[in-house]
Amino acid sequence: MVVLALGISLCVSLVHFVRIVNAGIPRDLAPAAGEVSPAVRYSFTGAMSPTKKESAYLHLPTYATGIIFHLGTFLSFFLFVWIWIGLPLPGIPLVLVTGFLTLSVACGLSMLGKRILERKLRLLSNPDDYLSNMLVDLFQATLVLSLWISAMKPFCFLTMALLLLYFPVGKLKHALYFFAARYQLGWFFGRRGVWPP
Amino acid sequence: MTNDQLQHAIDLLRPSGDSRLLTHLNSCVHCGLCAESCLFYLATGDERLTPARKADLVSSIYRRYHSVTGKLLPWLVGARELNSESIDEMVELLFGSCTLCGRCTMHCSIGVDVTFLVQTGRKMLSEMGLVPATLQATVQAAVETGNNMAIPVEDYRDTLQWMEEELTDEVGDPEARIPLDKPGRKILYTLNPREPKFFPLSISAMAKIFYAAGESWTLSTRMYDVTNYAYFSGNDGEAALIADRLWSEMKNLQAEQLVLAECGHGTRAFRWESPNYLERSFPFPVMSSVEYIAGCIREGRIRLDPEKIRERVTLHDPCNLVRNGGVVREQRYILQSFVPDFVEMTPSGIDNHCCGGGGGMLSMSEYNEWRMKAGSVKAEQIRRTGASIVVTPCHNCVDQLIQINAFYKLGVRILTMAEIVADALIIEHETRIAKQSRAPLK
Missing domain, CATH: 3.40.50 (Rossmann fold)
Incomplete structure (x- = not known):
């Protein structure tokens, strides 16, 4: 089931990826005033830091919540493969991983709660926003539970399959487009001599 | 509005050319953290005015017509029809509550170029003939008369003559000039039509700087308008037409360098956008007057009195x-x-x-x-x-x-x-x- 879902997910994601790459970088006939490479590097590093990015430094709790949730998601994918291939997870790492993923699930749920409770976010949101969050929360939660309760493993595999299938059609695909967007931002501000500041 | 116009507007969202549109239409995660980067939201607290909402107006229409999920399950991904309701909202939010300042773009948690999406939305509205009449009138004045304030050439000449008299008094040199239509000068200088219309002293101020620097320069009577409001209205055809006139005037007057007057959008529209409107690279250097003045100071061509400005x-x-x-x-x-x-x-x-x-x-x-x-x-x-x-x-x-x-x-x-x-x-x-x-x- 997971293999099939992974195959479908990879194929559709590949379509997105090929479309981005095929379309190519923007064309600009205006003479550049700066360099693209350092600006792209800055776009992925300095410009993302909470000292520079207003959306981060004005919202530090949300920023921290988001970081933890994303780290939890990456860790969950890694752990899923770990479990899948049948590798053992000894005591202390198991406790640490459980603690971190529990925190990550709590972060995900708090972001979901914020989306439901804040009028500004409700206005922006569509069912995809709620569903995407819930799928990732559910995946992380079932994964944590399956680390301790073997009977939860089928549920974990089921949510993973759903997550993989949904990944390329909903907003979760921002995991792909994020890299293109940051690159293009660096390209734009780099050519214009704005970044790095 | 005809169905053709509607279809053309929808077609503008079909990613083509490069990956810029495709990328930014698909990137927003609706986190809403951009809100405080927008002065309209900051000043009003109106939740409809967040940059994400403006970007989503455009991308939701893209999803409806150009994405599989949006075509099959529009309710799931918030895909919207391009209809009178969404169009009214687009006019209000994309023209009425966005200055295309780009602050939200720079601070977006993902890197969504909100400005570019708003500009794309404006292009759609332009395609449907829905540019606010007041903005379109400004563009029309530039297209029809050569300057956005429709200043007659005689009035323009009279103002410059008056400013030339100001200049000669100011520098104490009866030979000081504001040169007009002089071919073969090093610099062709442009103006914002607000200068001859409302703020002529800024023309004599710049003329004084050119005078002090001993510069070889000229103004044109045929094409001096640095502005390009078609950049704001989203009509690339009109923007190209306006930009092309300045290129042509450079050629007519055989100037070596173009110095753009103090106008933010005029500088952007010409320096950064016009080569793409016209699909050709500059055969001459282009700089803003700020860069020019800084160069004069750096090279010692002008000197400034540090005792003169005592205020903060x-x-x-x-x-x-x-x-x-x-x-x-x-x-x-x-x-x-x-x-x-x-x-x-x-x-x-x-x-x-x-x-x-x-x-x-x-x-x-x-x-x-x-x-x-x-x-x-x-x-x-x-x-x-x-x-x-x-x-x-x-x-x-x-x-x-x-x-x-x-x-x-x-x-x-x-x-x-x-x-x-x-x-x-x-x-x-x-x-x-x-x-x-x-x-x-x-």
């Missing part, structure tokens, strides 16, 4: 020149070279808040109330500096700041860069004559 001075960074144009250090270099009490706003430079007058807002009188509300952010920034002079190298910003000054009772003076520099210029006739002989006029 602050700087407003025009978004199109600074955040979107990369001219960040030059204006600071100029002011720091002769203003003893120069203070920055907070935030400043590439993070500066827009004054509220960009994006064509000044010409769209139907949104005056929002524009003045949005200006409260800038008013507060100015007030906090304690400055009594605000310098800004953009005539649009000057207009908006003058209105903010009166509305919020700030009690400051608003000056262009040329005006404050001209006030402090040390005119050295002998030096000037020597400079002229080193760089002979053509």
Whole structure:
């Protein structure tokens, strides 16, 4: 089931990826005033830091919540493969991983709660926003539970399959487009001599 | 509106050419963290005015017509039809409450180019003939008369003659000139039509700087308008037509270099956008007058009196020149070279808040109330500096700041860069004559 879902997910994601790459970088006939490479590097590093990015430094709790949730998601994918291939997870790492993923699930749920409770976010949101969050929360939660309760493993595999299938059609695909967007931002501000500041 | 127009507008969202549109239409995660980067949201607290909402207006229509999920399950991904309801909202949000300042883009948690999406939405509205009439009238004036204020050539000549008299009095040299239509000069200088119409002293100020630098320059009577409001209306065809006139005038007058007057969007539209409108690279160097003045100071071609400006001075960074144009250090270099009490706003430079007058807002009188509300952010920034002079190298910003000054009772003076520099210029006739002989006029 997971293999099939992974195959479908990879194929559709590949379509997105090929479309981005095929379309190519923007064309600009205006003479550049700066360099693209350092600006792209800055776009992925300095410009993302909470000292520079207003959306981060004005919202530090949300920023921290988001970081933890994303780290939890990456860790969950890694752990899923770990479990899948049948590798053992000894005591202390198991406790640490459980603690971190529990925190990550709590972060995900708090972001979901914020989306439901804040009028500004409700206005922006569509069912995809709620569903995407819930799928990732559910995946992380079932994964944590399956680390301790073997009977939860089928549920974990089921949510993973759903997550993989949904990944390329909903907003979760921002995991792909994020890299293109940051690159293009660096390209734009780099050519214009704005970044790095 | 015809079905054809509607279809053309929808087709504008079909990603083609490069990956820019495809990328930004698919990137927003609706986190809403961009809200506080937008002066309209900051000033009004209206949740509809967040940058994400504006971007989503455009991308939701893209999803409806150009994505599989949006076609099959529009309710799931918030895909919207392009209909009277969404169109009305687009006009209100994309024209009425966005200055295309780009602050949200720079601070977006993902990197969504919201400005580009809003601009794409404006292009769709332009395709459907829904540009606000006041903005379209400004574009039309430029297309039909050669300048956006439809100033007759005779009036323009008279104003320049008057300014030439001001210049000769000011520098004490009866030979000082504001050259018109002189072929083969090194520099073709442009103007914002607001200058001959409302602020002619900024023309004599720049002429004084050229005089002191011993520059070989000319103005044109055929095409002098640096602005390009079609950039704001989203009509690339009209934008190309306006830009092409300036290219042609460079050729007609065989000037070596184009110096653009203090106009943020004019500089952006010509320096950064026109090669793409016209699909050709510049055969001549283009620079803003701020870069030109900074160069003159750096090269010792003009000298400024540090005793002249005793008041506290602050700087407003025009978004199109600074955040979107990369001219960040030059204006600071100029002011720091002769203003003893120069203070920055907070935030400043590439993070500066827009004054509220960009994006064509000044010409769209139907949104005056929002524009003045949005200006409260800038008013507060100015007030906090304690400055009594605000310098800004953009005539649009000057207009908006003058209105903010009166509305919020700030009690400051608003000056262009040329005006404050001209006030402090040390005119050295002998030096000037020597400079002229080193760089002979053509």
